Amino acid sequence: MSLGKRALRSLGSKRYARPTATLVSALGRRRLLPGHVAYRVIELLSSDWPDRVMCIAIDLGEGKRARVELDLSIGSCIELFVTPLDGMTDYASVRLFRALAAESSTILDVGANVGLFTYLAAAHAPLARVIAYEPTPTLAALIGRNIVRNGWEMRAEVRAQAVSSAAGSMPFYVLKGDSESTLEPDRARNATVTSRMAIGVVALDDVLEAEAIDCASALLKIDVEGHEMHVLDGLERTLRRAGARPTLLMEFLGRAILDERIIERVLGLGLDVYYVSSRALVRLASTDELQPLHELGQWNFLLTPRSTEAVRRIAREVRMAVVGG
DSSP: OOHHHHHHHHHHTSTTHHHHHHHHHHHHHTTSSOHHHHHHHHHHHTTTOSOOEEEEEEEEETTEEEEEEEETTSHHHHHHHHOOGGGSTTHHHHHHHHHHHHTOSEEEEESOTTOHHHHHHHHHOTTSEEEEEOOSHHHHHHHHHHHHHTTOTTTEEEEOOEEOSSSEEEEEEEESSGGGOBSOHHHHHTSOEEEEEEEEEEOHHHHHHHTTOOGGGEEEEEOOTTOHHHHHHTTHHHHHSSSOOOEEEEEOOHIIIIISOHHHHHHHTTOEEEEEOSSEEEEESSHHHHGGGOOTTOOEEEEEOSOHHHHHHHHHHTTOEEEOO
16 A cells, blocks of 8 residues: 555544545535545545545535535445536536426436435425435435435435336345446446345336326436336336326436437337437437447436427526537
């Protein structure tokens, strides 16, 4: 271990370790310390703490803030601890989500992870009902505590469940990098699995119908680490239904895009597909149109029944161009 690493780990065992972590967090979020440096400092500083939980106020944009508890043993919590919102790789998706959430009556955060999009929804859509689905027990519990901490519990909730094609139970693989835990055994096979558990799963068709959710004003953010086609299987009844249908902001990973042709599947359901690049919403007519313009780190897509003009209006709000619409 290098001298610098030993010094940080030693500092972490002393009484001023937490104030130091708070300072590093502030420097990172103010861009006075490079993000990767701040991340590594926090990782080393907190590595020997018996309790690695800290609370900070995070800026959710447009004057909205939230006080959140973060577990620094989890990589995605460290990232939120040291990275400003506008420094995140998918900040374009964050901006788009905020605008869509503000005009939605029900918002589902499917694959909530540390809960950032849940907090964005609760803060920017104060009249909306917010439901977070997060199957990792520690993360679901953390989101639940943060909902209560910010006084959102009357309209926001977290459900420690996964979403798939049908209700039931499935094996869930918690990976060392918690942000990529998955229902997909193939993805788990090539990663470090810290635990495997049976988890309850639901289908979105069933949830939307049983809870009489108005799909015309519903927003679904979906990030399910390779399980995308199965989630669509459990939502197809709703998406094929004539009339009111929800808007989706959904991550598609490589296998779903290239092998399973998920873009063509969504187009076949009568929804428009827009790739969310760092600067624009790009309307797609096929998978082949995506490949030349795909950006590293940008995997999100807007799937919508909205008119082209409605999409252009939302894009103007978040200062993004619309290409091909």
